[in-house]
Amino acid sequence: MQRSSRLALFHYWVAFAVFLPAALLGAWQMLVRSPLPAPLDDSAAYYASVTLHGTAMAYVVTTFFIMGFGYALAATSLARPLRGMTAAWIGFAICLAGTLMAVVAILAGRASVLYTFYPPLLASGWYYGGAFLLIAGSMIWVVLMILNMRAWKRDNPARPVPLPMFAITATAILWAWSATPTLIELGGILLPRAFGWSDLIDASLARTLFSVTLHSIVYFWLMPAYIAFYTLVPLAAGGRMYSDTMGRLAFIMLFVFSLPVGMHHLLMDPEHGSGFKFLQSFLTFLVVLPTLLTVFSTCASLEIAGRIRGGRGLLGWIGALPWNEPMVLAVGLSLVMLGFGGFGGLINMSFAMNAMIHNTSWVTAHFHLMFGGAVVIMYFAIAYEMWPRITGKPLRSKTLARAQLWLWFFGMLITTIPWHIAGLMGQPRRVAAFDYADPLLARMGPLVVISVIGGVILLASAILLIVILARSHFGARVATEPLGYATAVNPPIRLPPALNGFGLWNAIVAVLMLLAYGYPIGQFFFMKPHSVPAVAVTGRPDSSRQP
Amino acid sequence: MVREQGPFKHSNPWPHIAWITVAAVSIASFLIGFLVLGRIQQNGPALGGWAALCRAIGITADRGPASEPQPPQRTPTRIAWTQDTLARIGSGKEQHGAFVALSCAACHGEGGVSSSALFPTLAGMNAAAIYKQLDDFRSGKRVWAAMGAIATALSDQDSADVAAYFAHRPSGLAPVAGEGKPRGGRSLRQRDPAIRLVFAGDPERGIPPCAACHGPDAERLGAPALQGQHAEYIERQLAAFAQGVRQNDINEQMRVIAHELKPSEMHAVAGFYGTAGEHE
Numbered sequence: 145m146q147r148s149s150r151l152a153l154f155h156y157w158v159a160f161a162v163f164l165p166a167a168l169l170g171a172w173q174m175l176v177r178s179p180l181p182a183p184l185d186d187s188a189a190y191y192a193s194v195t196l197h198g199t200a201m202a203y204v205v206t207t208f209f210i211m212g213f214g215y216a217l218a219a220t221s222l223a224r225p226l227r228g229m230t231a232a233w234i235g236f237a238i239c240l241a242g243t244l245m246a247v248v249a250i251l252a253g254r255a256s257v258l259y260t261f262y263p264p265l266l267a268s269g270w271y272y273g274g275a276f277l278l279i280a281g282s283m284i285w286v287v288l289m290i291l292n293m294r295a296w297k298r299d300n301p302a303r304p305v306p307l308p309m310f311a312i313t314a315t316a317i318l319w320a321w322s323a324t325p326t327l328i329e330l331g332g333i334l335l336p337r338a339f340g341w342s343d344l345i346d347a348s349l350a351r352t353l354f355s356v357t358l359h360s361i362v363y364f365w366l367m368p369a370y371i372a373f374y375t376l377v378p379l380a381a382g383g384r385m386y387s388d389t390m391g392r393l394a395f396i397m398l399f400v401f402s403l404p405v406g407m408h409h410l411l412m413d414p415e416h417g418s419g420f421k422f423l424q425s426f427l428t429f430l431v432v433l434p435t436l437l438t439v440f441s442t443c444a445s446l447e448i449a450g451r452i453r454g455g456r457g458l459l460g461w462i463g464a465l466p467w468n469e470p471m472v473l474a475v476g477l478s479l480v481m482l483g484f485g486g487f488g489g490l491i492n493m494s495f496a497m498n499a500m501i502h503n504t505s506w507v508t509a510h511f512h513l514m515f516g517g518a519v520v521i522m523y524f525a526i527a528y529e530m531w532p533r534i535t536g537k538p539l540r541s542k543t544l545a546r547a548q549l550w551l552w553f554f555g556m557l558i559t560t561i562p563w564h565i566a567g568l569m570g571q572p573r574r575v576a577a578f579d580y581a582d583p584l585l586a587r588m589g590p591l592v593v594i595s596v597i598g599g600v601i602l603l604a605s606a607i608l609l610i611v612i613l614a615r616s617h618f619g620a621r622v623a624t625e626p627l628g629y630a631t632a633v634n635p636p637i638r639l640p641p642a643l644n645g646f647g648l649w650n651a652i653v654a655v656l657m658l659l660a661y662g663y664p665i666g667q668f669f670f671m672k673p674h675s676v677p678a679v680a681v682t683g684r685p686d687s688s689r690q691p
Numbered sequence: 692m693v694r695e696q697g698p699f700k701h702s703n704p705w706p707h708i709a710w711i712t713v714a715a716v717s718i719a720s721f722l723i724g725f726l727v728l729g730r731i732q733q734n735g736p737a738l739g740g741w742a743a744l745c746r747a748i749g750i751t752a753d754r755g756p757a758s759e760p761q762p763p764q765r766t767p768t769r770i771a772w773t774q775d776t777l778a779r780i781g782s783g784k785e786q787h788g789a790f791v792a793l794s795c796a797a798c799h800g801e802g803g804v805s806s807s808a809l810f811p812t813l814a815g816m817n818a819a820a821i822y823k824q825l826d827d828f829r830s831g832k833r834v835w836a837a838m839g840a841i842a843t844a845l846s847d848q849d850s851a852d853v854a855a856y857f858a859h860r861p862s863g864l865a866p867v868a869g870e871g872k873p874r875g876g877r878s879l880r881q882r883d884p885a886i887r888l889v890f891a892g893d894p895e896r897g898i899p900p901c902a903a904c905h906g907p908d909a910e911r912l913g914a915p916a917l918q919g920q921h922a923e924y925i926e927r928q929l930a931a932f933a934q935g936v937r938q939n940d941i942n943e944q945m946r947v948i949a950h951e952l953k954p955s956e957m958h959a960v961a962g963f964y965g966t967a968g969e970h971e
Contacts, residue, residue: 176878181880182880183875184873184875185875185876185877185878185881186873186874186877187878187890187891187900188877188890189874189877192873253908343778344774344777400713415749416749417749417750418724418728418729418746418747418749419721419724419725419728419729419744419746419747419748419749420724420747420748422720422723422724422728423721426716426719426720426723426724430716576891577879577891579879579894579895581895582894582895640703640705641705642703642705642706642709643705648705648706648709649709652710655713656717659721663748677772677777677912
């Protein structure tokens with residue numbers, strides 16, 4: 145096994161080891177907030193569980209998966225050993241230590257802040273310290289991705305950077321921009337308060353900083369799925385990539401337009417003016433462009449494959465596609481969920497319409513459908529594609545893999561569609577207990593019960609995923625082809641520098657961030673003191689100076 | 692394309708296209724967001740350009756006092772949880788507090804562990820809660836026989852000191868600590884009204900769970916921990932809040948909650964806290 149393969153495998157192990165218990169918690173949470181009887185129905189446990197489920201799924205699974213994916217991608221797409229292996233292992237260890245710290249704090253009931261870093265809610269310093277280490281450790285990965293791309297460019301001055309490497313570097317740079325404000329929030333505001341070095345907390349500044357991360361992080365999660373759309377799906381379907389240039393453009397636009405838009409998470413917050421809220425809502429709409437480009441390009445790539453395989457007529461190519469390949473099936477299911485979720489997202493990001501669904505179950509349903517559905521199903525497909533190539537042990541049964549993907553797809557739709565409707569009826573999110581005897585809530589009861597059924601299906605699918613990977617892992621080793629990437633119909637020979645590097649785009653992002661966040665963040669430094677006492681949610685924060 | 696060109700070199704079209712697009716988008720959204728929408732999206736008459744701009748960046752002009760006549764203001768307490776208040780409470784010295792506390796022992800018991808249901812146990816109570824009650828007694832926001840006179844005799848620093856002293860006395864109220872182990876039945880499905888109200892509240896009547904502020908697992912600044920307090924004392928305070936005899940809760944939350952509670956529920960909840968924290 146190549147050294148970088150082992151590195152990627154360790155990252156995947158952590159990601160999927162965390163995924164299964166987190167899925168179990170998710171199903172239990174659905175049950176607790178439903179009208180059905182539930183074991184261990186303790187409201188405090190519900191909030192701790194939401195914190196653990198969210199932290200695990202949103203920060204741990206994603207970060208480890210994407211780091212592992214990046215290492216594997218860099219080594220295989222550049223076709224040379226990864227540079228900086230020692231640093232990569234150190235980063236892995238830091239992230240793992242941070243994860244353990246955070247998990248211990250949550251399990252001790254001292255961090256039930258619902259996984260977002262929104263003061264004045266305050267958790268234990270161990271939780272914030274753990275989150276800080278997890279994010280800081282992932283910055284080593286960011287640096288390694290950039291360095292590996294640079295080194296390759298230096299050694300191959302006349303060739304364009306392969307699209308997978310270009311895209312994963314875009315992901316890394318996006319993550320660096322995205323995570324920095326939260327690192328500042330953790331290091332500058334939350335940790336000092338949690339350790340008791342200050343009594344008050346600047347909640348508005350902290351919320352604003354977190355909002356910068358909160359939207360772009362979603363694109364950090366999404367990018368691996370898009371990378372698979374462009375570079376893995378066409379190959380699995382037996383065709384070619386429709387356009388390499390379109391891929392580069394899409395990744396660049398995702399990078400540029402996912403950053404100066406986080407304020408649509410603060411549309412109901414009073415600390416910002418309506419002008420900046422509108423500006424960022426407006427910029428958020430532009431993210432639709434790279435998404436539509438990608439949907440178009442992915443469909444075009446699939447059509448090429450379908451026609452190569454003998455598909456005829458306007459839609460005949462769809463039937464000719466190899467739907468028995470998990471990767472091809474996953475992209476089909478993913479695009480359906482992306483479509484449903486995307487339309488919901490348009491409402492969330494609209495300055496005016498957002499007020500209808502603010503803080504309701506609609507929001508939770510939306511990001512489960514987008515991230516838990518459209519994105520994570522591609523993570524599964526990537527794992528099915530990469531795992532055998534890394535370990536040399538193929539999947540025992542593609543039928544089981546397809547069944548797992550279908551279960552996830554239906555489970556996610558059954559969970560999220562009623563959840564959306566309950567949100568429209570006004571059901572608040574992040575609430576443990578609903579009194580369904582109340583006539584206002586009674587009509588939400590059946591919807592919530594359907595969601596519970598979806599949750600159980602999702603849990604079954606999560607278990608099946610681990611079974612499939614474990615069966616492959618303990619199977620026999622066979623010679624497998626190394627991971628390959630789709631070539632474009634017209635492979636790039638010469639590219640403008642702007643499509644082969646990130647200098648220009650970093651400058652543009654810097655200017656946009658200054659326009660969008662310069663005043664909103666800057667205002668807190670010349671406003672009258674406006675900090676508030678923090679609210680420790682469970683118990684006393686560790687070693688706090690709380691009187 | 693041998694080397695990457697700097698973002699500001701205009702020798703190839705991409706930087707041009709990118710910068711012009713970004714500038715156009717930014718200018719358009721600034722114009723719409725800061726001038727057009729700011730002017731027309733008002734319930735009242737359209738704003739002028741300058742007022743619209745101010746509103747768009749978050750400086751609202753309507754900050755002056757309301758012109759309508761207002762009822763006379765009544766503040767439930769003089770305490771606000773500001774930096775100054777927290778710093779003053781934090782500066783409490785236990786040693787001097789022990790001296791001040793000599794005059795408390797007659798009613799509140801040796802070391803703040805009261806043996807009479809008439810007086811609350813103070814040992815282990817949050818310092819901020821004790822400090823606030825002392826100030827409320829001093830200012831007459833809370834009224835109880837001798838306490839007004841006693842509190843008036845104490846300086847601000849004395850209050851902080853004695854609060855620090857009692858906060859650190861053992862064997863009184865149970866310490867509030869995040870509890871890891873989930874226990875079934877702490878939800879609205881619970882049949883026992885005491886446990887249901889303490890851990891799940893009653894959303895239909897707008898009653899939040901007592902445990903969210905008063906322990907055993909969570910606390911809120913200024914709210915006393917209750918586990919181990921005398922049940923009779925708790926029940927009497929709930930009745931006082933319900934009847935409006937006691938009015939020193941900052942946001943009126945205890946008056947609202949107590950008003951919604953039936954006498955039997957007050958008894959049950961007080962009994963829960965009174966017995967659950969009984970110390971051997």
